[in-house]
Amino acid sequence: MTIKDMIKPNILATPPSGIRKYFDLINEMKDAISLGIGEPDFETPWTIREEGIYSLEKGKTFYSSNAGFIELRQEIARYMARKYNLEYDPSTEILVTVGGSEAIDITLRTFAGPGDEVIVPEPSFVAYKGCTMFCGATPVPLELKAEYEFRIQPEQILSCITEKTRAIILAYPNNPTGAIMEYEDYAKIVEVLRDKDIIVISDELYSELNYKGKHVSIAQFPEMKEKTIVINGFSKAFAMTGWRIGFACGHADAMEQMKKIHQYAIMCSPTTAQFAAIEALRNGEPEVRKMVDEYNRRRRVMVDGFNRIGLKCFEPYGAFYCFPDIRSTGLSSDEFCERLLMEEKVLTVPGNAFGACGEGFVRATYATSLENIREALTRIARFVERVRA
Amino acid sequence: MQQEILDILQKNSRISDEELAVMLGTDAATVRAAIKEMEDKGIITGYKTLIDWEKAQEEVVVAYIEVRVTPQRGQGFDKVAERIYQYPQVTACCLMSGGFDLFVVVEGKTMKEVALFVAEKLATIDSVLSTSTHFVLKKYKENGVIFNRPRKDEREAVVL
Numbered sequence A: 001m002t003i004k005d006m007i008k009p010n011i012l013a014t015p016p017s018g019i020r021k022y023f024d025l026i027n028e029m030k031d032a033i034s035l036g037i038g039e040p041d042f043e044t045p046w047t048i049r050e051e052g053i054y055s056l057e058k059g060k061t062f063y064s065s066n067a068g069f070i071e072l073r074q075e076i077a078r079y080m081a082r083k084y085n086l087e088y089d090p091s092t093e094i095l096v097t098v099g100g101s102e103a104i105d106i107t108l109r110t111f112a113g114p115g116d117e118v119i120v121p122e123p124s125f126v127a128y129k130g131c132t133m134f135c136g137a138t139p140v141p142l143e144l145k146a147e148y149e150f151r152i153q154p155e156q157i158l159s160c161i162t163e164k165t166r167a168i169i170l171a172y173p174n175n176p177t178g179a180i181m182e183y184e185d186y187a188k189i190v191e192v193l194r195d196k197d198i199i200v201i202s203d204e205l206y207s208e209l210n211y212k213g214k215h216v217s218i219a220q221f222p223e224m225k226e227k228t229i230v231i232n233g234f235s236k237a238f239a240m241t242g243w244r245i246g247f248a249c250g251h252a253d254a255m256e257q258m259k260k261i262h263q264y265a266i267m268c269s270p271t272t273a274q275f276a277a278i279e280a281l282r283n284g285e286p287e288v289r290k291m292v293d294e295y296n297r298r299r300r301v302m303v304d305g306f307n308r309i310g311l312k313c314f315e316p317y318g319a320f321y322c323f324p325d326i327r328s329t330g331l332s333s334d335e336f337c338e339r340l341l342m343e344e345k346v347l348t349v350p351g352n353a354f355g356a357c358g359e360g361f362v363r364a365t366y367a368t369s370l371e372n373i374r375e376a377l378t379r380i381a382r383f384v385e386r387v388r389a
Numbered sequence B: 001m002q003q004e005i006l007d008i009l010q011k012n013s014r015i016s017d018e019e020l021a022v023m024l025g026t027d028a029a030t031v032r033a034a035i036k037e038m039e040d041k042g043i044i045t046g047y048k049t050l051i052d053w054e055k056a057q058e059e060v061v062v063a064y065i066e067v068r069v070t071p072q073r074g075q076g077f078d079k080v081a082e083r084i085y086q087y088p089q090v091t092a093c094c095l096m097s098g099g100f101d102l103f104v105v106v107e108g109k110t111m112k113e114v115a116l117f118v119a120e121k122l123a124t125i126d127s128v129l130s131t132s133t134h135f136v137l138k139k140y141k142e143n144g145v146i147f148n149r150p151r152k153d154e155r156e157a158v159v160l
Helices: A018-026 A046-057 A070-084 A097-112 A127-133 A154-160 A183-193 A250-267 A271-283 A287-311 A333-344 A372-386 B001-010 B017-024 B028-038 B077-086 B111-124
Strands: A094-097 A117-122 A136-142 A163-169 A199-203 A228-233 A246-249 A361-363 B061-069 B090-095 B104-109 B128-135
Touching: A018 A333, A070 A136, A070 A163, A070 A246, A094 A154, A094 A250, A097 A127, A097 A163, A097 A199, A097 A228, A097 A246, A117 A127, A136 A154, A136 A246, A154 A163, A154 B001, A154 B111, A246 A250, A287 A372, A287 B001, A287 B017, A287 B061, A333 A361, A333 A372, A361 B111, B001 B017, B001 B028, B017 B028, B061 B111, B077 B104, B104 B111, B111 B128
Parallel strands: A117 A136, A117 A163, A163 A199, A199 A228
Antiparallel strands: A094 A246, A228 A246, B061 B104, B061 B128, B090 B104
16 A cells, blocks of 8 residues: 555545646746736735734743634724624634634534535635535535626525535635625525525635725624624735734634634644734724725726726726636637746636636736736737737 | 825826826826816926935935024014025925924035035025034935835745
């Protein structure tokens, strides 16, 4: 028996992230522009970094309580109330995690296991499917449609539900499409979900990056709050990706069990990051506004650019991604991305890396400088013209 | 929209009306009209370029000067400030609270040139009581721009 034979089949069966494919290629290229990176190009605001540094200088290098410093949980509770009108008890209903990623993992591990099904809307962040499979559960893809601007429809949910369905993942503002869900969109799916024993895992990491209006959470519907786990974090809003800090909010009975997994697997989130996060919630808001304004300008430039080139792009009102339709070029997503990278040195991510139904689209992020965006658009225009000729 | 246009222009005054319009989700004519209005009202007073003169191999000496003056009846500090800021060597001049009255920035080619300007022109103005000259040795940050800090994208090309 080789070591590979000793690995659990469900781990082997889970494919690695398709986004990584072009990694080695682009690293060797000169003058390449990456529209592939799913993280802010801004450094963490200085006031936040400085608190992290200060905590180290004071020798604050010990474990925190498992759920995270109570001061941080109190700030999170205030933040959720202030921004999203959601009340959570900091002592029992909030858990500080190692990024939103850990929160997704432990929520799935708490609610889904072998024989269970989890509805995973696609195209979506690649970790949902992987984490579901690691639990031994089966991800059931729900195909989001461009004609609905990738907003989830009640009848789509109904057609995915079986007696094995344990949970559904909602992720708006959405990676990779940039789609959002507004109040009326949620109202329609709440009709379907309200009387079902299905946990809603609502990944709202991009909640601050909404360019249309106020972010809406499904947990704001009173009948949904108890069975919704809201996941959020600091990576996208406060440009804190490398700090690895996020949180989950939900019913105390759920959080208590999730905390057990967190306790045994992680112990506690990095404390330097926790101190920095407290500062982010107390004083980071003005810097967030500046970053959001900047993203919004770049967003308009990119959407305008794709539409001019003739790559139809619905208006993405959230996150920092555009998801243009490239079918008019006659190329598949993979062909488009590979040729664009080789011929014009611009990296985009094929839509099918986020689920089969992402075929025909590519993801391009505007979390890069305006100069890069403009240059990339010029190169893409040249490329598309050549392909069509 | 005014505020947003100003935000953008403050960082990049070379941007075209068309580019601005796309960034703000409007059309170029609207942007042009708004800028014209702000120019007419004196909200926008000019367009400059930020230059790190040291890198341009041009020797520039900058001095920050604290000036104490006797205010003149009926004209306060304005009259003496006017006499000072008219000199082309003076690149900034403000009335201050605290231990001195006027804060004056003077630029020249050499330290001697600046020192002579202060001694011969500034200090000799009637109502000037005293001057205190501080030469700038190194500029770290000016107008919100940090000097000598190349911004390199250190993000991993692809993570997930």
